[in-house]
Amino acid sequence: MNTQQSELPEQAGRKVVIVTGASSGIGAAIAARLVAEGHQVVAGARRTDRLRALAERTAEAAASSGGGLQPVRLDVTDRADVAALVQATRERYGRLDVLVANAGVMPLSRLDSLLVDEWDRMIDVNVRGLLHGIAAALPVFTTQGSGHFVTVASIGAHQVVPTGAVYCATKYAAWAITEGLRQEADPSIRVTTISPGVVTSELADTITEPGAAEAMRTYRAHAIEPDAIAHAVSYALTQPADVDVNEIVVRPTRQR
Template identity: 80%
Template sequence: MATKQPKVVLVTGASSGIGEAVAARLVREGHRVVAGARRIDRLKALADRCGDLLAPVRLDVTDRAGVEAFVRRARELHGRVDVLIGNAGVMPLSRLDSLLVDEWDRMIDVNVRGLLHGIAAALPVFTAQGGGHFVTIASIGAHQVVPTSAVYSGTKYAAWAITEGLRQECDPSIRVTTVSPGVVTSELAGSITDPGAAEAMRAYRATAIAPDAIAQAVSYALSQPDDVDVNEIVVRPARQR
């Protein structure tokens, strides 16, 4: 069903998992979505399924200039930007004594710097417009740490903290929401190279829920009246503790 007040929504990491589900759901609700990710072929396939309301744009969130161009492209297409959903993330879990420093750096670059690049690109636009909405997809890892999750949880706590700080600093016309998913079906676990972490994750993900559960939470936050700011939502499988 089309929404009565369609928005221009940017989604990062939209080529799979939560980002893909969020983009698809918001298009179904009548929003105009600009979907960004590195895998442009996946985005084009998503656009074929979603129709003219979805514009695919190649995006690497670790490239600050590329993120600025992503926001600029949305304004060129639609004249404004109403929502930025910072979803892009990686999760190569490992024990610290595995010393997979390159993977630690990648998580910091994507999960933290990528989020900051989005804020830096969109905040001046929202301020000039007199309104906007930031939605950060964090993780249950922002609220708990388990063996192998130290660096990942650190990046997701940083994402939570940055977004909460943004909420407190922003003019009330700019809404800010953090959504923290629990175990969700996605490709994230496929990036785990540490054998022990990969085995633990296979068992952990036995109770995973569908990405659309997170998309519904995002839709709920976006659908509220302008004077209602849904600050934080945690969504996890009923059986996850």
């Protein structure tokens, strides 16, 4: 990331936002919406080609809104990588207002399939990745006396389904960590959990177990678009400073 100093002037409602997992799906939709609303978005993910394409797609909206999107390669499982991104963002823009912890993976499988490497990957991305973001941004928010954590969890944080034991466990952990952060953090720091239901995304593409993949095709027959989740994030960010939206659950009307 280019750390050349170019502080962003404070303007009412305009925020500096890091979005992880921004290369596709919900993360890309969140980044695009926030750029269109005039925010400066630092979009982090491993697939930098996707991020560059996202920057191109949002360039017109950025020009008209005064926002912007900076693509940055990021691996949330690397604690030093996350810390460096937060530091570089603060150096470049003078502050960090929001961290949207969206990066996640979902290779569902039955426990008796013993796909331990995939379990480890979910724990690394969905849980450790979130903790790395908190560890990097919390001191910044505390020093500033303001900041907003937004965690993208899942409806899986509230229910367990066959093939989803480990995934749901990681998302419950994400919910629990974020709720604990809300209770412990200084009142000047806002904390929000967004729990999506079935959303059109690439998450299911990582499923390698045939039975789980087939079940997911049926389960995802009725899905909402990622911008529905982006809209929920926007709602949480635009509330007055004394209003903390703790959790929003968003799912298709046909998902029961």
